[in-house]
Amino acid sequence: xxxxxxxxxxxxxxxxxxxxxxxxxxxxxxxxxxxxxxxxxxxxxxxxxxxxxxxxxxxxxxxxxxxxxxxxxxxxxxxxxxxxxxxxxxxxxxxxxxxxxxxxxxxxxxxxxxx
Amino acid sequence: xxxxxxxxxxxxxxxxxxxxxxxxxxxxxxxxxxxxxxxxxxxxxxxxxxxxxxxxxxxxxxxxxxxxxxxxxxxxxxxxxxxxxxxxxxxxxxxxxxxxxxxxxxxxxxx
Numbered sequence: 001x002x003x004x005x006x007x008x009x010x011x012x013x014x015x016x017x018x019x020x021x022x023x024x025x026x027x028x029x030x031x032x033x034x035x036x037x038x039x040x041x042x043x044x045x046x047x048x049x050x051x052x053x054x055x056x057x058x059x060x061x062x063x064x065x066x067x068x069x070x071x072x073x074x075x076x077x078x079x080x081x082x083x084x085x086x087x088x089x090x091x092x093x094x095x096x097x098x099x100x101x102x103x104x105x106x107x108x109x110x111x112x113x114x115x
Numbered sequence: 116x117x118x119x120x121x122x123x124x125x126x127x128x129x130x131x132x133x134x135x136x137x138x139x140x141x142x143x144x145x146x147x148x149x150x151x152x153x154x155x156x157x158x159x160x161x162x163x164x165x166x167x168x169x170x171x172x173x174x175x176x177x178x179x180x181x182x183x184x185x186x187x188x189x190x191x192x193x194x195x196x197x198x199x200x201x202x203x204x205x206x207x208x209x210x211x212x213x214x215x216x217x218x219x220x221x222x223x224x225x226x
Contacts, residue, residue: 044206045157050215060214101169102165105163
């Protein structure tokens, strides 16, 4: 069955960088896009960006300068990298499969930005 | 960016009654054939779950008490009759253009 699982550092100091890995199973990254969505504690959902099946990417314009999404099709992994982290980047980070909508989500990984 | 405004922010509905949630887009997200508006349900501690895609198409496995309607800029999610398990926050989301955006969410309580 389709599964996505995020893994990340948990705690990062302000101004540092973040790398989260999304490992997928049950489908091929060459057939589906993978999106990144985050949710600050007690708040709503924010779309961060996507890497499409062909490898092209799109980003939330407000975060574009700090974000990078890449993937390794052979390892079924997608990578989110964000730099210059601030406390308001504290959130649950989800990866999710989708083409024109998101049909499967990972359980998310919590990121806390704190010194 | 397309702004999605959901209303109300919260509502309480009696068991067995109807819940209606609205989502208004700052510009049209519809063609003559499709509306690129989708609805999700999120329960505490869980990721969102897709309920309705393309405004009115029920995702596989979602109970028929959930329905969606609308086109252009105005969309509605209806739940009837509501059940205890429908307690959750509901989000609309468009995929008309990049960036995709979500509505602010509507928290549903069952009385």
